[in-house]
Amino acid sequence: MPCWPCWRPTTCAERAAPYHRGVSLHLFDTATKAMREFLPARSGTASIYVCGPTVQGLPHIGHVRGMLNYDVLRRWLLHSGYDTLLVRNVTDIEDKVLTKAADAGRPWWEWAATHERAFDAAFEALGCLPASATPRATGHITEMIELIERLIASGHAYAADGDVYFAVTTFPDYGKLSGQHLDQMQQGESAATGKRDHRDFTLWKAAKPGEPSWPTPWGRGRPGWHLECSAMATHYLGAEFDIHGGGADLVFPHHENELAQSTAAGDPFARYWLHNAWVSLGGEKMSKSLGNIVAIPEMLRKVRAVELRYYLVLPHYRSTIEYTDGALAEAASAFRRIESFLQRVTQRAGAVRVGTPTAAFGAALDDDLATPTALAEVHNAVTTGNAALDEGSEELALQRAGEIRAMTGILGLDPLSDQWSAESTTDDSLHEALDSLVTGMLETRTKARAERDFTTADEVRDRLLRAGIAVEDTPDGPVWTVKES
Numbered sequence: 001m002p003c004w005p006c007w008r009p010t011t012c013a014e015r016a017a018p019y020h021r022g023v024s025l026h027l028f029d030t031a032t033k034a035m036r037e038f039l040p041a042r043s044g045t046a047s048i049y050v051c052g053p054t055v056q057g058l059p060h061i062g063h064v065r066g067m068l069n070y071d072v073l074r075r076w077l078l079h080s081g082y083d084t085l086l087v088r089n090v091t092d093i094e095d096k097v098l099t100k101a102a103d104a105g106r107p108w109w110e111w112a113a114t115h116e117r118a119f120d121a122a123f124e125a126l127g128c129l130p131a132s133a134t135p136r137a138t139g140h141i142t143e144m145i146e147l148i149e150r151l152i153a154s155g156h157a158y159a160a161d162g163d164v165y166f167a168v169t170t171f172p173d174y175g176k177l178s179g180q181h182l183d184q185m186q187q188g189e190s191a192a193t194g195k196r197d198h199r200d201f202t203l204w205k206a207a208k209p210g211e212p213s214w215p216t217p218w219g220r221g222r223p224g225w226h227l228e229c230s231a232m233a234t235h236y237l238g239a240e241f242d243i244h245g246g247g248a249d250l251v252f253p254h255h256e257n258e259l260a261q262s263t264a265a266g267d268p269f270a271r272y273w274l275h276n277a278w279v280s281l282g283g284e285k286m287s288k289s290l291g292n293i294v295a296i297p298e299m300l301r302k303v304r305a306v307e308l309r310y311y312l313v314l315p316h317y318r319s320t321i322e323y324t325d326g327a328l329a330e331a332a333s334a335f336r337r338i339e340s341f342l343q344r345v346t347q348r349a350g351a352v353r354v355g356t357p358t359a360a361f362g363a364a365l366d367d368d369l370a371t372p373t374a375l376a377e378v379h380n381a382v383t384t385g386n387a388a389l390d391e392g393s394e395e396l397a398l399q400r401a402g403e404i405r406a407m408t409g410i411l412g413l414d415p416l417s418d419q420w421s422a423e424s425t426t427d428d429s430l431h432e433a434l435d436s437l438v439t440g441m442l443e444t445r446t447k448a449r450a451e452r453d454f455t456t457a458d459e460v461r462d463r464l465l466r467a468g469i470a471v472e473d474t475p476d477g478p479v480w481t482v483k484e485s
Contacts, residue, residue, distance in 0.1 A: 025080065025366050027243075028318065030251060030273040031177050031259075035368060040242050041271060046082040048074060049233040049270070051246035051254070052134065054091040054225075055115040056100045059122040060295050061312065061323065062247075062279040068309060068412075069276045069317040069369070070245050071128045075410050076365045079357075087236045088131040090116050093138050094225050098211060108212060109138075122296045126309045127412040127419060135232045137223065141214045143231040144223045147265055148203050148216075156264040160194025162206025162219040168199050171260045177273065178252035187253050201257050203227045226257035233258075234267055244270035248277050248318075249285065277320040279312075294323060306413060306420045307332035313371055313411055329470070333480070334379070338404065339415040340435065341382045345401040349394040352416060354409060355402025361410075371411065378407050438469055442478045445471075 025038040040046050050070045053063055070086065077084045091097070092112040101111035116136075124130075148164055151157035156170045168174045168182065175182055187201045202224040207213035213220040223231075233241065246255060255273065262269040278285045281294065299308050302325070311331035315321050345352055358381070364373035385400030408414040415421065441460050448456040461471055464480070471478050 025076070026368055027272055027274060028368050030255075030275050033179075036272065038242075038272070040082070041238075041240050044081070044083060046077045046084045046243070047237045047241040048084070048086045048243045048245060049229075049237055049241060050086065050088045050244075051229060051250055052088040052090050053116075053119045054094050054096055055112045055119060056094075056096040057115060058295055058297075059115075059119045060279075061299060061308070062285070063119070064122055064126055064296060065279050065312045065321065066245075066247050066276045067123055067128055068126060068312050070274075072313060072317075072365075072371065072411055073243075073245075073274075073369055074129060075412060076369065079410050085132045085237065086129075087133045087135065087233065089229060089232050090119075090134055090136045091225065091228060092116065092136045093212065093222055093228075102210075125296070125300070125305045126312075127306065129412075133236050135236065137228040137232070138212075140228070140231050140235060141223065143235050144204075144227050145216050147227065147231050147261070150265045151203070151261060154264065154266070156261070157203055158196065159204075159218045160196075162221055163194050163202060164204035164218055165195055165200040166203055166257070166261050166264070167196065168201070168260065169197060171264050173263070174260050175256065177256045177259050180252060180256075185253075201226060201253065203261065226254055226261065229254070230258050230262045230265075230267075230269075234262065234269070239266075240268035241270060243272045243274055245274045245276070248275040251275055274317075276317040279321045279323055281323050283322070299328075303328060303332045306415070307335050310335040310413055313413065314375055316372055317369055335413070335415075336435075338378060338382055338408065338413075341385055342401055342404060342415050344389060345385065345394075345397050346416075348389060349398050349401075352398060352401040352405055354405045354414075355399065357406045357410060358403055361403075361407045365410070374407065374411065378404055381407070438464065438480050442471070442480065446478065 026035045027038055028034070029036045038046075048070060050067070052067075053059065067088070074084050074086050090112075093108075097112050098108050101108040104111060120134075148157060151166065152159065152164070155167075157164055157166050168185075175185065182199065185199050187199060189202060204216065204218065204223060204227070205221050206218075207220040207222070211222065213222055233244065244255070244258075255275075259269060259273075279294075303311070308328070311328050312321070314331060314334075342352060358377055361374050361377045364370040364377060367373070381400045381404050385397050385404070388394075388396040388400060405414050405416060409417065413420070441464060445457045445460040448454070448460070464471055469480050471480050
């Protein structure tokens with residue numbers, strides 16, 4: 001296996017930097033249902049496996065939300081001095097991929113590759129660091145067959161008419177990850193006559209006419225979904241690795257089955273299990289099957305990519321996001337306040353160097369990646385920095401700005417970074433002037449509403465609307481955005 005440091009996109013000088021000894025990261029582990037201190041399997045390194053996309057269609061913000069959460073975790077581990085390896089798989093052979101490709105009349109491999117590129121583009125657009133490896137399931141059939149052979153040899157799996165199943169009753173700890181009882185479980189698989197127990201799950205599927213297949217000791221066929229991740233995770237990260245991440249909807253059956261088959265085969269597997277909540281729309285989890293998705297291209301017509309990243313990173317990763325246009329606009333406005341301060345400092349005091357994050361910011365991320373608290377600390381620094389500028393204390397303002405760049409950089413949100421500063425399509429001075437004018441009009445409107453002068457309030461809002469400025473009233477006050485042309 002290649003040496004760990006060479007797997008991540010950093011410089012040799014950065015890798016030679018001493019580890020940050022003060023870190024005390026605690027994460028909520030799904031397996032133990034408790035907060036646990038992060039103690040890696042290998043000193044000075046951190047290994048993360050994230051269940052990547054099943055490339056059946058275009059990505060939506062529910063998909064991207066999870067990847068952003070693990071991107072923040074990776075950035076914090078890197079900042080804390082760990083050589084960090086993140087593997088994100090691609091499920092390119094699965095029932096949904098085959099069905100969608102057949103419905104579209106296109107080859108399954110072409111359908112999968114097309115949507116894999118769409119996911120990669122979405123992750124890149126929203127500032128995710130490139131994964132250390134992005135293995136495809138179809139590239140690791142050999143490892144999957146070897147894992148099945150180990151399970152059959154140990155009595156945990158059996159073959160029947162070309163299919164291979166995991167026998168769940170042979171594994172006493174089955175159900176502990178998800179907290180379910182064995183007699184209440186449903187795998188969600190189609191009925192199969194070869195199963196000894198209806199709760200057993202499929203490791204290998206016998207070949208069907210028109211479907212892709214590979215040769216095995218049990219006949220031609222293709223892998224089951226759960227088998228794929230176990231084989232890829234251990235191939236790249238070893239029999240024991242640190243963190244297995246994914247969406248909360250994967251706890252059962254996917255992650256329960258991964259854990260069972262891997263540990264039954266003798267692998268320690270993941271030391272920590274992390275699960276992010278989903279994005280909902282109208283109270284329902286966002287999913288293609290429900291038809292309530294909000295696709296990334298549509299989002300990027302509403303706000304800039306960095307503003308969408310802010311919106312998805314702001315809530316705690318274990319909290320569900322209920323999507324609304326108003327909440328998105330409010331998040332975009334909040335990010336612009338950070339951006340405007342840094343631009344203001346640059347114009348008044350010169351270039352802003354990246355400083356050191358505050359202790360409160362670090363404590364927030366060490367507390368199970370508490371991004372709401374971390375971003376509150378960023379906004380506290382913006383407030384004190386603006387006050388320093390108003391009082392003519394440019395040195396203090398520069399210090400606050402440096403702290404802000406460090407903190408937002410860890411979150412992948414530094415407005416002055418090469419990626420996001422190049423994204424802005426509006427001249428800085430023009431944006432400041434527009435913000436000043438609109439804010440003044442909104443203050444007039446707020447005063448009129450307080451005095452119950454609704455005619456004046458409505459007139460101000462209508463004038464802004466005619467000028468292409470949309471106003472959203474929120475509990476924290478009015479938020480404005482430039483409407484799409």
